[in-house]
Amino acid sequence: MGIVMGPNQYGKAEVRIVSVNRDTPRHTIKDLNVSSSLRGDLDGAHLTGDNSNVLPTDTQKNTVYAFAKEAPIGEIEEFALRLGRHFVGTADGITGARILIDEYSWERIPVGGTGHDHSFARSTDEKRTTAVTIDGDQAHVVSGLKDLIVLKSTGSEFWGYPKDKYTTLSETNDRILATAVTARWRYLHTDVDWGKSFESIRATMLEAFATTHSLALQQSLYEMGKAAMEKHPEVAEVRLSLPNKHHFLVDLEYCGLENNNEVFFAADRPYGLIEGVVKRDDVEEAPQAWYSLPQF
Numbered sequence: 001m002g003i004v005m006g007p008n009q010y011g012k013a014e015v016r017i018v019s020v021n022r023d024t025p026r027h028t029i030k031d032l033n034v035s036s037s038l039r040g041d042l043d044g045a046h047l048t049g050d051n052s053n054v055l056p057t058d059t060q061k062n063t064v065y066a067f068a069k070e071a072p073i074g075e076i077e078e079f080a081l082r083l084g085r086h087f088v089g090t091a092d093g094i095t096g097a098r099i100l101i102d103e104y105s106w107e108r109i110p111v112g113g114t115g116h117d118h119s120f121a122r123s124t125d126e127k128r129t130t131a132v133t134i135d136g137d138q139a140h141v142v143s144g145l146k147d148l149i150v151l152k153s154t155g156s157e158f159w160g161y162p163k164d165k166y167t168t169l170s171e172t173n174d175r176i177l178a179t180a181v182t183a184r185w186r187y188l189h190t191d192v193d194w195g196k197s198f199e200s201i202r203a204t205m206l207e208a209f210a211t212t213h214s215l216a217l218q219q220s221l222y223e224m225g226k227a228a229m230e231k232h233p234e235v236a237e238v239r240l241s242l243p244n245k246h247h248f249l250v251d252l253e254y255c256g257l258e259n260n261n262e263v264f265f266a267a268d269r270p271y272g273l274i275e276g277v278v279k280r281d282d283v284e285e286a287p288q289a290w291y292s293l294p295q296f
């Protein structure tokens, strides 16, 4: 019996990088938050303080910035694959890497009806995300989005649930349905047009949210994941996390007004949290680690 070192990884978290492409006067920008984690033969570092395999996190950060200069960043999946393969291919004792990237969106500021060449506005909190895992010569990509806020002002019901002595919720066949979508989808391979796939999956899930007459957010979740996967054979599964952003009807009877589903109080907490995986039944489960979930 003894005490040993268990699984571990280390890296630089949240390297904020803004890159400006100045090839023409009409600039483009990429605004990223990049985290790297390396794994491998790191027992020495933990057991005896032998740092011979510890590529410093400071070097990992510098590599992110240098790679952005050496070649165009491109799609976040390409950038993450490039970084991960570099660390595993060049750092002694490093056999695995996980690169997480969030991309912030900027839009051109309209001036006289057209987008300005070099002035931008952050129009939404929504982020595009990727989590790339390099394991030896294997690469796994899980991409997604977070904080995409959506609302339906009708076409949502919730009834037929069990009632007990603690139940106060009234059944409804017309309510507001609102959520902030976090979605992660796992690709079956890396031969993908990342930008096109992202745009299409996002649009397809939005369309499913809009057109599903929802009997619960759970049903909307399944329909959103299913629609994306039906269109995208390159995707093995879609994981969704959907906070139910409750809108409560305000009681206006006290002042003699009938509230016909028009005036709501938007609560920020607590919120229902509806989560699930929509998957192909013939594809094997992937390790949790690929989804950039906490592991320790």
Ligand SMILES: O=c1[nH]c(=O)c2[nH]c(=O)[nH]c2[nH]1
Pocket: 158, 169, 215, 216, 217, 218, 244, 272, 274
């Ligand atoms: O769509 C919903 N799903 C639930 O599980 C739930 N629970 C609840 O109180 N309201 C709702 N709405």
